[in-house]
Amino acid sequence: MDRVKDKVVIVTGAALGIGRATSLLLAKEGAKVAVTDIRHDEGKALVEEIQEQNGEAVYWHLDVSQEPQVQQVVGEVAKKWGRVDVLVNNAGISGVNKPTHKITQEEWNAVMAINVNGVFLCTKHVIPLMLSGGGGSIINISAVYGLVGSPSVPPYHASKGAVRLMSKTDAVLYAANNIRVNSVHPGFIWTPMIEDAFKKQGLPQQGRKYLDSLHPLGHMGEPEDVAYGILYLASDESKFVTGTELVIDGGYTAR
16 A cells, blocks of 8 residues: 555546556555546546545546647646656557558547657656656556557557657656656557447457457456556656566567
């Protein structure tokens, strides 16, 4: 308990999946959590759940692709709690699943706006607060497909590769300021995004069995599996960890 006691944490894309599990766990471990998302109802419900468990959290509506919104929300979080200690850049979309030569520029840009620009913008506006506060931890959620390739969703994979290198660059750039930056690379995690994709195909059970088979451990991960890795990087237990990739993938990339 209390592994991140009194740390002020911003989680983007917090309403569902990995973001939701992360917000619940960090609050349970003592953090003050800024729950940010475009899903108002789910975000508010999450805050109520955290408060019912005696945690501290506030919801902010945030589209990470819009710099004025990012600047405003970061400022309001700092005003409420006095600082920002941890940023979890989790917001992301999968985008279209087409071969590269059939993707429109608009479809490509839509993924980059959230998955890449969103990480940049949130980092940009949190860094000054961390500089004045003596340090912090930035945790960027990439994917196994930020490490290896796959013949599907090209914009998504390109975006997650960008997040990996952005993390390394900022880790080196701000190390002297005690700001740590790391990327997390989940394998397939059973989240609403994946579940909904299979439901649209009418294959929820078959789809899960297929994804289970891709992992040497024999099953997909759960959001909590990733949340515990994020908790470690958010805590002072990882004070000597920066510029690295935390791979949580059931052995997917070990093959």
